[in-house]
Amino acid sequence: MSRARRGGGGAAGENRAGWLFISPWILGFVIFTAGPMVASLVLSFTDYSLVGETHGVGTANYARLVEDPRVAKSLTNTFVYALMFVPLGTVVALALAMLLARVGRAAGFFRTAFYLPEMTPAVAAGALFLLLLNGQTGLVNTVLGWFGITGPNWTTDPAWLKPSLAVVSLWSMGGTVVILLAALANVPRQLQEAALLDGAGPWRRFTNVTLPMISGAVFFAVITNTIAALQMFDQAYTMFYGPQQSSSASEESLVYMVYLFQNAFEFFDMGFASAMAWLLFGIIMIITAIQLKLGNRWVYYEGDRA
Amino acid sequence: MGTTRNRTRIALTAAGLSAAVALSGCAGVGGKGEEASGSGSSGGDGGNSFAGDPSGNLTIMGFGGEDEVAQARVDAFTKAHPSVKVSHPKGEFDAQQFLTALAAGNPPDLVYVDRAIIGTYAAQGAVVPLTDCVKARKVDTSAYREAAINSLTLDGKLYGIPEFYVVQVNLIDAKTLKSKGIDPSKIQTKDWPALKSTATSLYESNGSKIKRVGFDPKLPDSFPLWALINGAQIVKDGGAPNLNDPKAVEALDYAITLVEAQGGWTSFKAFRDSFDIFGDKNPLTTGTITAFPMENWYVNVLRDSIPAGLQLAAQPITDRQGNPVSTLGGSAWAIPKGAKNPTAACAWAAEMTATDTWMKAAEARIAKTKADKSFFTGLFTANKVADEKIRETYKEPAPKPGFEQAIQAFYDTLDTAKAMPASAAGAQIDAAWKAAVGRALGGQSAQAALDQAQKEAQAAFDKAKK
Numbered sequence: 171m172s173r174a175r176r177g178g179g180g181a182a183g184e185n186r187a188g189w190l191f192i193s194p195w196i197l198g199f200v201i202f203t204a205g206p207m208v209a210s211l212v213l214s215f216t217d218y219s220l221v222g223e224t225h226g227v228g229t230a231n232y233a234r235l236v237e238d239p240r241v242a243k244s245l246t247n248t249f250v251y252a253l254m255f256v257p258l259g260t261v262v263a264l265a266l267a268m269l270l271a272r273v274g275r276a277a278g279f280f281r282t283a284f285y286l287p288e289m290t291p292a293v294a295a296g297a298l299f300l301l302l303l304n305g306q307t308g309l310v311n312t313v314l315g316w317f318g319i320t321g322p323n324w325t326t327d328p329a330w331l332k333p334s335l336a337v338v339s340l341w342s343m344g345g346t347v348v349i350l351l352a353a354l355a356n357v358p359r360q361l362q363e364a365a366l367l368d369g370a371g372p373w374r375r376f377t378n379v380t381l382p383m384i385s386g387a388v389f390f391a392v393i394t395n396t397i398a399a400l401q402m403f404d405q406a407y408t409m410f411y412g413p414q415q416s417s418s419a420s421e422e423s424l425v426y427m428v429y430l431f432q433n434a435f436e437f438f439d440m441g442f443a444s445a446m447a448w449l450l451f452g453i454i455m456i457i458t459a460i461q462l463k464l465g466n467r468w469v470y471y472e473g474d475r476a
Numbered sequence: 477m478g479t480t481r482n483r484t485r486i487a488l489t490a491a492g493l494s495a496a497v498a499l500s501g502c503a504g505v506g507g508k509g510e511e512a513s514g515s516g517s518s519g520g521d522g523g524n525s526f527a528g529d530p531s532g533n534l535t536i537m538g539f540g541g542e543d544e545v546a547q548a549r550v551d552a553f554t555k556a557h558p559s560v561k562v563s564h565p566k567g568e569f570d571a572q573q574f575l576t577a578l579a580a581g582n583p584p585d586l587v588y589v590d591r592a593i594i595g596t597y598a599a600q601g602a603v604v605p606l607t608d609c610v611k612a613r614k615v616d617t618s619a620y621r622e623a624a625i626n627s628l629t630l631d632g633k634l635y636g637i638p639e640f641y642v643v644q645v646n647l648i649d650a651k652t653l654k655s656k657g658i659d660p661s662k663i664q665t666k667d668w669p670a671l672k673s674t675a676t677s678l679y680e681s682n683g684s685k686i687k688r689v690g691f692d693p694k695l696p697d698s699f700p701l702w703a704l705i706n707g708a709q710i711v712k713d714g715g716a717p718n719l720n721d722p723k724a725v726e727a728l729d730y731a732i733t734l735v736e737a738q739g740g741w742t743s744f745k746a747f748r749d750s751f752d753i754f755g756d757k758n759p760l761t762t763g764t765i766t767a768f769p770m771e772n773w774y775v776n777v778l779r780d781s782i783p784a785g786l787q788l789a790a791q792p793i794t795d796r797q798g799n800p801v802s803t804l805g806g807s808a809w810a811i812p813k814g815a816k817n818p819t820a821a822c823a824w825a826a827e828m829t830a831t832d833t834w835m836k837a838a839e840a841r842i843a844k845t846k847a848d849k850s851f852f853t854g855l856f857t858a859n860k861v862a863d864e865k866i867r868e869t870y871k872e873p874a875p876k877p878g879f880e881q882a883i884q885a886f887y888d889t890l891d892t893a894k895a896m897p898a899s900a901a902g903a904q905i906d907a908a909w910k911a912a913v914g915r916a917l918g919g920q921s922a923q924a925a926l927d928q929a930q931k932e933a934q935a936a937f938d939k940a941k942k
Contacts, residue, residue, distance in 0.1 A: 220579040221813060222601045305746035306685060320684060323742040325749065328918045420914045435572040436903050437936070438600045 214444035221438070231445035241446065243421055244429040245453075247332060251425060252399035254336040259395050260388065263343045267350035281351070288344035296408030299338045300325055325409065328422035335423070338405045346391045353387030354380070385469045393461055400454055403427035426450060527612035530820035531559040537577075538569030538807075539588035545855065548840035549833045553824060560820045574812070578602055583812035586821040591627045591638060591808045591895070592902055595715060598635040599900030599940050603810040605633040609822035619831065623804050624858035627895035630715070635898075636808030637825040638858035640773075643802040643893040644701060645885040647770040647778070649760040650789035650878055652678065652688070660789040663691065663767040665705050666798045668730055672737060678766045679738045686739045686747040689759075692768035693731040696913035701769060701803045702727035704894060705795050710909060715899030717933035719909050720926040728913065728922040741917040753777075761786040769793055771805070772886040775853045775879065782876060790882035792889060800888060804895040806858060834862035835869070842870050851875055854883050856890065863890070904936030 214231055218224045235241050266284060273280050287295065302309050305323030314321040324334040357380055365375045381388070402425050410423040411432075426446070434443035541550050541564055554562060569589045577583050587603070597603045610617060617625055617634070624638035646663050653660055662674045671691060678690025693702065703710050708723035718724070735744050751759045754777055759765035761781040778788060792800045809825035811818055827833055838855050845852050851874050855866050867887070874880040899905055912929035916922045 219600055220575045220602075300749065304750050306743060307747075307750040323746045326745040327742040420918055421911055422918070431572075432907065435575055436907065438575075438596070438602075438903075 210444040210447055213441050214448055216441045218441045218444070219438040220440055224441075227441065231442045232449075234442055235445055235449055240421075240424065240429055241426075241449075244424045244426045247422060247424055248400055248402065248426040251332045251335055251402060252396060254333060255339050255399045255402075256392060256395045258336055259340060259343055259346065260391055262340055263346035263391065264350055264388065266343070266347045267354055270347065270351055271354045281348070284347050285344035287341045290342075292342070292404030293408045295338065295341050296405045296412075299334075299341070299405075300409055303334055303337070326420075328420045331410070331420060331423040335402070335405055335409070335425075338409070339399070339402070346395065349387055349391060350384065353384035357383040382470045386471055389461075389465045389469045392465075393458060396457060396461065397454055400450065400457070401427055403431065407431070526606075526609040526818055526822035528819050529559075530557050530817075530823040532561070532817050532820060534560050534562045534586065534817050534820040534824060535584040536562065536564040536586045536588060536824070537574055537584040538567075539564045539586075540566045540568070542566070544840040544844045545837040548837045549828050552833050552836050553827050556827065557820070557823065560823075562824075575602070578812055578814065581814060583814050585811070585815040585817040586824055587810050587812060588639075588807055589636075589810060591624070591636065591806055592906060594628050594636045594808055594810055595630050595898035595900055595902035596904075596940070597810065598630045598633075598898070601813055603635050604813050604815075604818075605635055606637065606811065606822070606825070607633055609811065609818070609825065610634060613822055613826035615826045615830075619859055619861040620829075621858050621860050621890070623893060623895040624806065624808075627804065627898055628808055630898045630900065636810040637829050638806060638808045639829055640806040641856045641858045641863070641890065641893075642771045642773065642805035643856070643886060643889045644698075644769045644771055644793060645802070645882065645889055646767050646791045646793055647760060647774065647882060648767040648789040648791065649763055649765065650787040651785070652763045652766045653789070654787075660791055663789075663791045664794065666794050666796055668796070672734060675734055676737045681739060684743060686743055688763060689738050689744065689747065689765045690767070691734060691738075692748065692765050693734045694769050695731050695735060695917060696910050698769055698803075699724075699728060699731070699909060699913045700896060701793070701801075702731045704801050704803060705793065706730075707795060709894065709896070711896045711899050711902075711905060713897050715897055715901070716937055717899070717901070717905045717908070717930055719905070719912065719933055720923070720930040725922050725926050728916055728926065732916055732922065735917065756781055756784045758786075760788065767791075772854065772856045775882050775886070779850055779853055779879065788876065788878035788882055790878070790885040792885050800892045802889045802893040804893040829857070829859055831859055831862040831865060834859055835865060838866040838870050851879075853879065854886060856886065899937065900940035901933065901937040904940075905933040908933040908936070 215226060215228060216224050217227050270277065270280055270284065303311075303324035305311060305321065305326060308321075308324070310324070311321030322330045324330050324337075361379050361383070362375060365379050370378065406423055406425045406428050410420070411428050427450075430443050430446045430450075433439040433446065539546070541547060550562065550564075554560065569587060571593075574583070574587060589597075594603065598605075609615070615637070620638055621641060624641060625634065628634055628636040628638060646665070648660050648663050650660060653663075656678060658674060658678070662670070665671060675690035678688065680687040695702075700710050703721070703724040706723040706727035708718065708721040708727065710717065710719050710721070710724055712718045732741075735741050738744060739747065747764075751757075751764065753759070758778065758781060759768075760778065761784050775788075778786060793802055795801045809821075809828065811821045811825070815821055834855070834857050841855060842852055852870055852872065853874070854871060855863070857863050857866075871883075874883060896902075908929040909926070912925040915928075916925040
C-alpha cells in the first residue's frame with residue numbers, strides 16, 4: 171500500500187516535472203503561435219489595415235476569397251507547384267539518402283554537405299538559381315547544350331516558372347534526406363539478408379523490404395513537404411517578386427503566400443490577408459487528413475501489432 | 477485502432493501547427509491598430525508642433541546615405557544640430573518592417589521612400605501631412621519642382637518633401653550604331669514604325685540565343701512612359717486609375733511588338749536578366765543593347781566605362797508629335813504617424829533638400845570627381861533653385877561629346893517630365909498594371925489585360941476613397 175502511494179506520488183512528480191520541462195514551449199506556443207492565430211481569426215472578420223480605425227465586416231473578407239480571381243490563380247499555382255515538388259522532392263531525397271547510406275569513408279562529410287543548403291538563406295539560394303537557370307546565359311542550359319538539348323527559359327517562360335521553383339526547392343531537401351537516412355539505418359539487416367538468401371535482387375529488396383520498412387518516414391516526409399509546399403514563399407518572392415523583379419513577374423509565379431503578403435503589407439488589407447491565411451489553414455488540414463486516411467492503408471508502423 | 481486514431485490526431489495537430497506559422501505571420505504585428513492610429517501623439521496636423529530646435533534621437537528608415545552626396549548633407553545636418561543623434565541603418569525601405577513597426581506603435585521618426593507609394597500611405601494614415609512642418613521650417617515649396625510636389629499631394633495636402641528628380645532619355649551605344657551606319661537620330665519615339673524598323677535592323681541572334689537587342693522598350697516598368705508618349709496618363713488627376721485608356725492600350729500593343737520583333741518576351745527577358753547594369757560589362761559598353769530609355773543617375777555609372785570603350789550618345793524621348801516627354805520618379809521624406817521626434821524629422825526633411833545643403837552635396841561630388849580624375853555629370857534634385865545654382869556653379873562641358881549630349885538631354889527634360897498623380901490606391905494601381913503588362917507579354921491581348929487591371933484598380937481606388 172505504502173509502496174503504491176509512493177509510486178503514485180512519483181508519477182505525479184514526474185507529471186509535474188514533465189509539464190515544467192515543456193512549459194517554455196507551451197508558453198512560446200501560446201504567446202507566439204496560438205495567440206496570433208486567434209488574433210488573425212478575429213482580424214479576418216474586420217477591415218484591419220495596420221493603421222487607421224478597424225471595423226467589423228462580417229464575412230465579407232471570406233466572400234472576397236471567392237470573388238478575387240487572384241486567390242484562385244495563386245491557389246492553382248501553389249497546388250501545381252506542390253504536385254511537382256512533393257513527389258520529385260521525396261524521390262530525390264530518398265535517392266540521396268540511399269546513396270549516403272552506402273558511403274563508407276567520408277560519410278560525415280557528405281552528410282554535412284547535403285545538409286548545408288538547409289542552412290543557406292532561401293533568399294541567397296533564390297538569387298543564385300536566377301543566375302544558374304537564366305535561359306540565355308545560365309549554367310544549366312549551357313550544360314544541357316553540351317548534350318544537344320536546348321534548355322527552356324526557366325525563369326521567364328510562364329510555362330516553366332513553377333517547374334523552376336520546384337527545382338530550386340530541391341536545393342533545401344537536406345532535412346528530408348537526414349530523416350530518410352535515419353530510417354534507412356533502422357531497416358533490420360536480417361530482413362535484407364533473408365531476402366538476399368531467397369534470391370531477391372536489389373530492386374525487389376528495395377520495394378519489398380526497404381520501402382515498407384521506411385514507409386513511416388517517407389509518409390512523414392510527404393506530409394511535411396506538402397505543408398511546406400503549400401506555404402512556399404521565400405524562393406518565389408526572391409526570384410520573382412523582390413524589389414528588382416516584381417515589375418516583371420508573371421502571374422504564373424504568383425503563389426498563395428506571396429499574394430497573401432502583398433495584401434497584408436503592400437495593399438494594407440490585413441483583414442483580407444488573415445482570411446486568406448485561414449483558408450490556407452483549412453486546406454492544409456483537409457489535405458493532411460486525406461493523406462492520413464490514405465496513408466494508413468500502406469504505411470507500416472513498427473509496434474502497430476502487439 | 478486506438479493507435480491509428482492517436483497517430484491521426486498527432487499528425488493533424490502537426491499540420492495545424494505548421495499551418496499556424498502562416499496564420500501567426502498575419503497577426504504577428506499584434507492587434508495594436510487602435511493605438512497606432514488613434515493616439516495622434518505626434519506629427520499630425522493638430523499634434524505636436526514641428527517647430528522649435530530639434531534635439532534627441534532621430535531614427536530614419538530607408539536611407540543608406542553611403543555616397544558623398546548623401547554624406548555631405550548628413551554632415552551638414554549633424555553639424556548644424558549637434559544635439560540630434562541620427563540613426564539611419566543601411567538598407568532600402570522595407571514596407572513590412574515599417575508597417576509592423578507602425579502597427580506596434582514604434583515607427584521610425586522619418587522614412588525615405590519612393591514617391592509613388594506616398595499616396596497609398598497617406599490615404600491609409602500611415603504618414604502625416606507636412607503642412608505644419610513646411611510652415612514651421614519656412615520651407616519655400618515654390619522652389620521645388622511642381623511635378624514632384626504634385627506627386628506628393630493628396631486631397632490638397634502635402635505628405636512628403638521630394639528629394640531627387642529622376643527623368644528618362646534614350647541612352648545609346650554610339651559605337652554599334654556607327655558600325656551599322658545608323659544615325660543616332662533614328663533612335664526616336666515619334667515615328668513608331670521607323671523605330672521598330674531600326675530596332676529590328678540592330679537586333680542579332682544565333683538561333684534561340686540573343687546576341688544584341690536593338691532597342692529595349694523597358695517593359696513592364698516603362699509602360700507609363702509609353703502611355704505618355706502616346707498621350708495618355710495611366711492615373712488621372714485625383715488619383716483614379718486610367719489603365720485601359722485607348723491610347724495606353726495602343727501604346728502597350730506597340731511596345732510589345734518591339735519585344736516580339738527582338739526574340740520574344742521569354743528570351744528577351746532572360747537576356748536582359750543576364751546584364752551587369754552597374755559594372756564595366758554593362759549592356760551599352762558590351763554592345764548587347766544598342767538603346768533604351770534610361771534614367772539620369774545612370775550617366776554617373778556609365779562614366780566609369782569610358783576606359784572600357786563606351787561611346788555614349790543620347791536622344792530625348794518625345795511624344796508622337798515630337799515634344800519631349802518623360803515620366804518622373806524619385807524619393808521623398810515622409811513622417812510616419814506616431815513618430816516620436818517629429819521636430820527633428822521635419823528639420824531633417826527640410827534641411828536635406830534645402831538649396832544650401834544641395835550646394836554642399838554638389839561641392840562634395842565635385843571633389844570626388846576631381847579625386848577620381850573624372851567629370852561632373854550633373855546633380856538632379858527636386859529643388860529647382862538648387863539645380864540651377866549647381867548647374868551654373870559647377871557644370872562644365874563633359875570631355876566626351878556623347879556624355880555632354882546625354883547630360884544636356886536630361887537637363888532639357890526636367891521641365892517637361894510628368895509625375896503620376898498621387899493616388900489613395902497607388903500601390904494597388906501599380907500592382908494591377910504591372911500584372912496586366914505581364915499578362916500581355918505572356919500572350920493575352922493588351923486590351924483584355926488592361927481592362928482587367930482597370931477593373932481591379934478601380935475597385936481598390938473606390939475602396940480607398942470610402
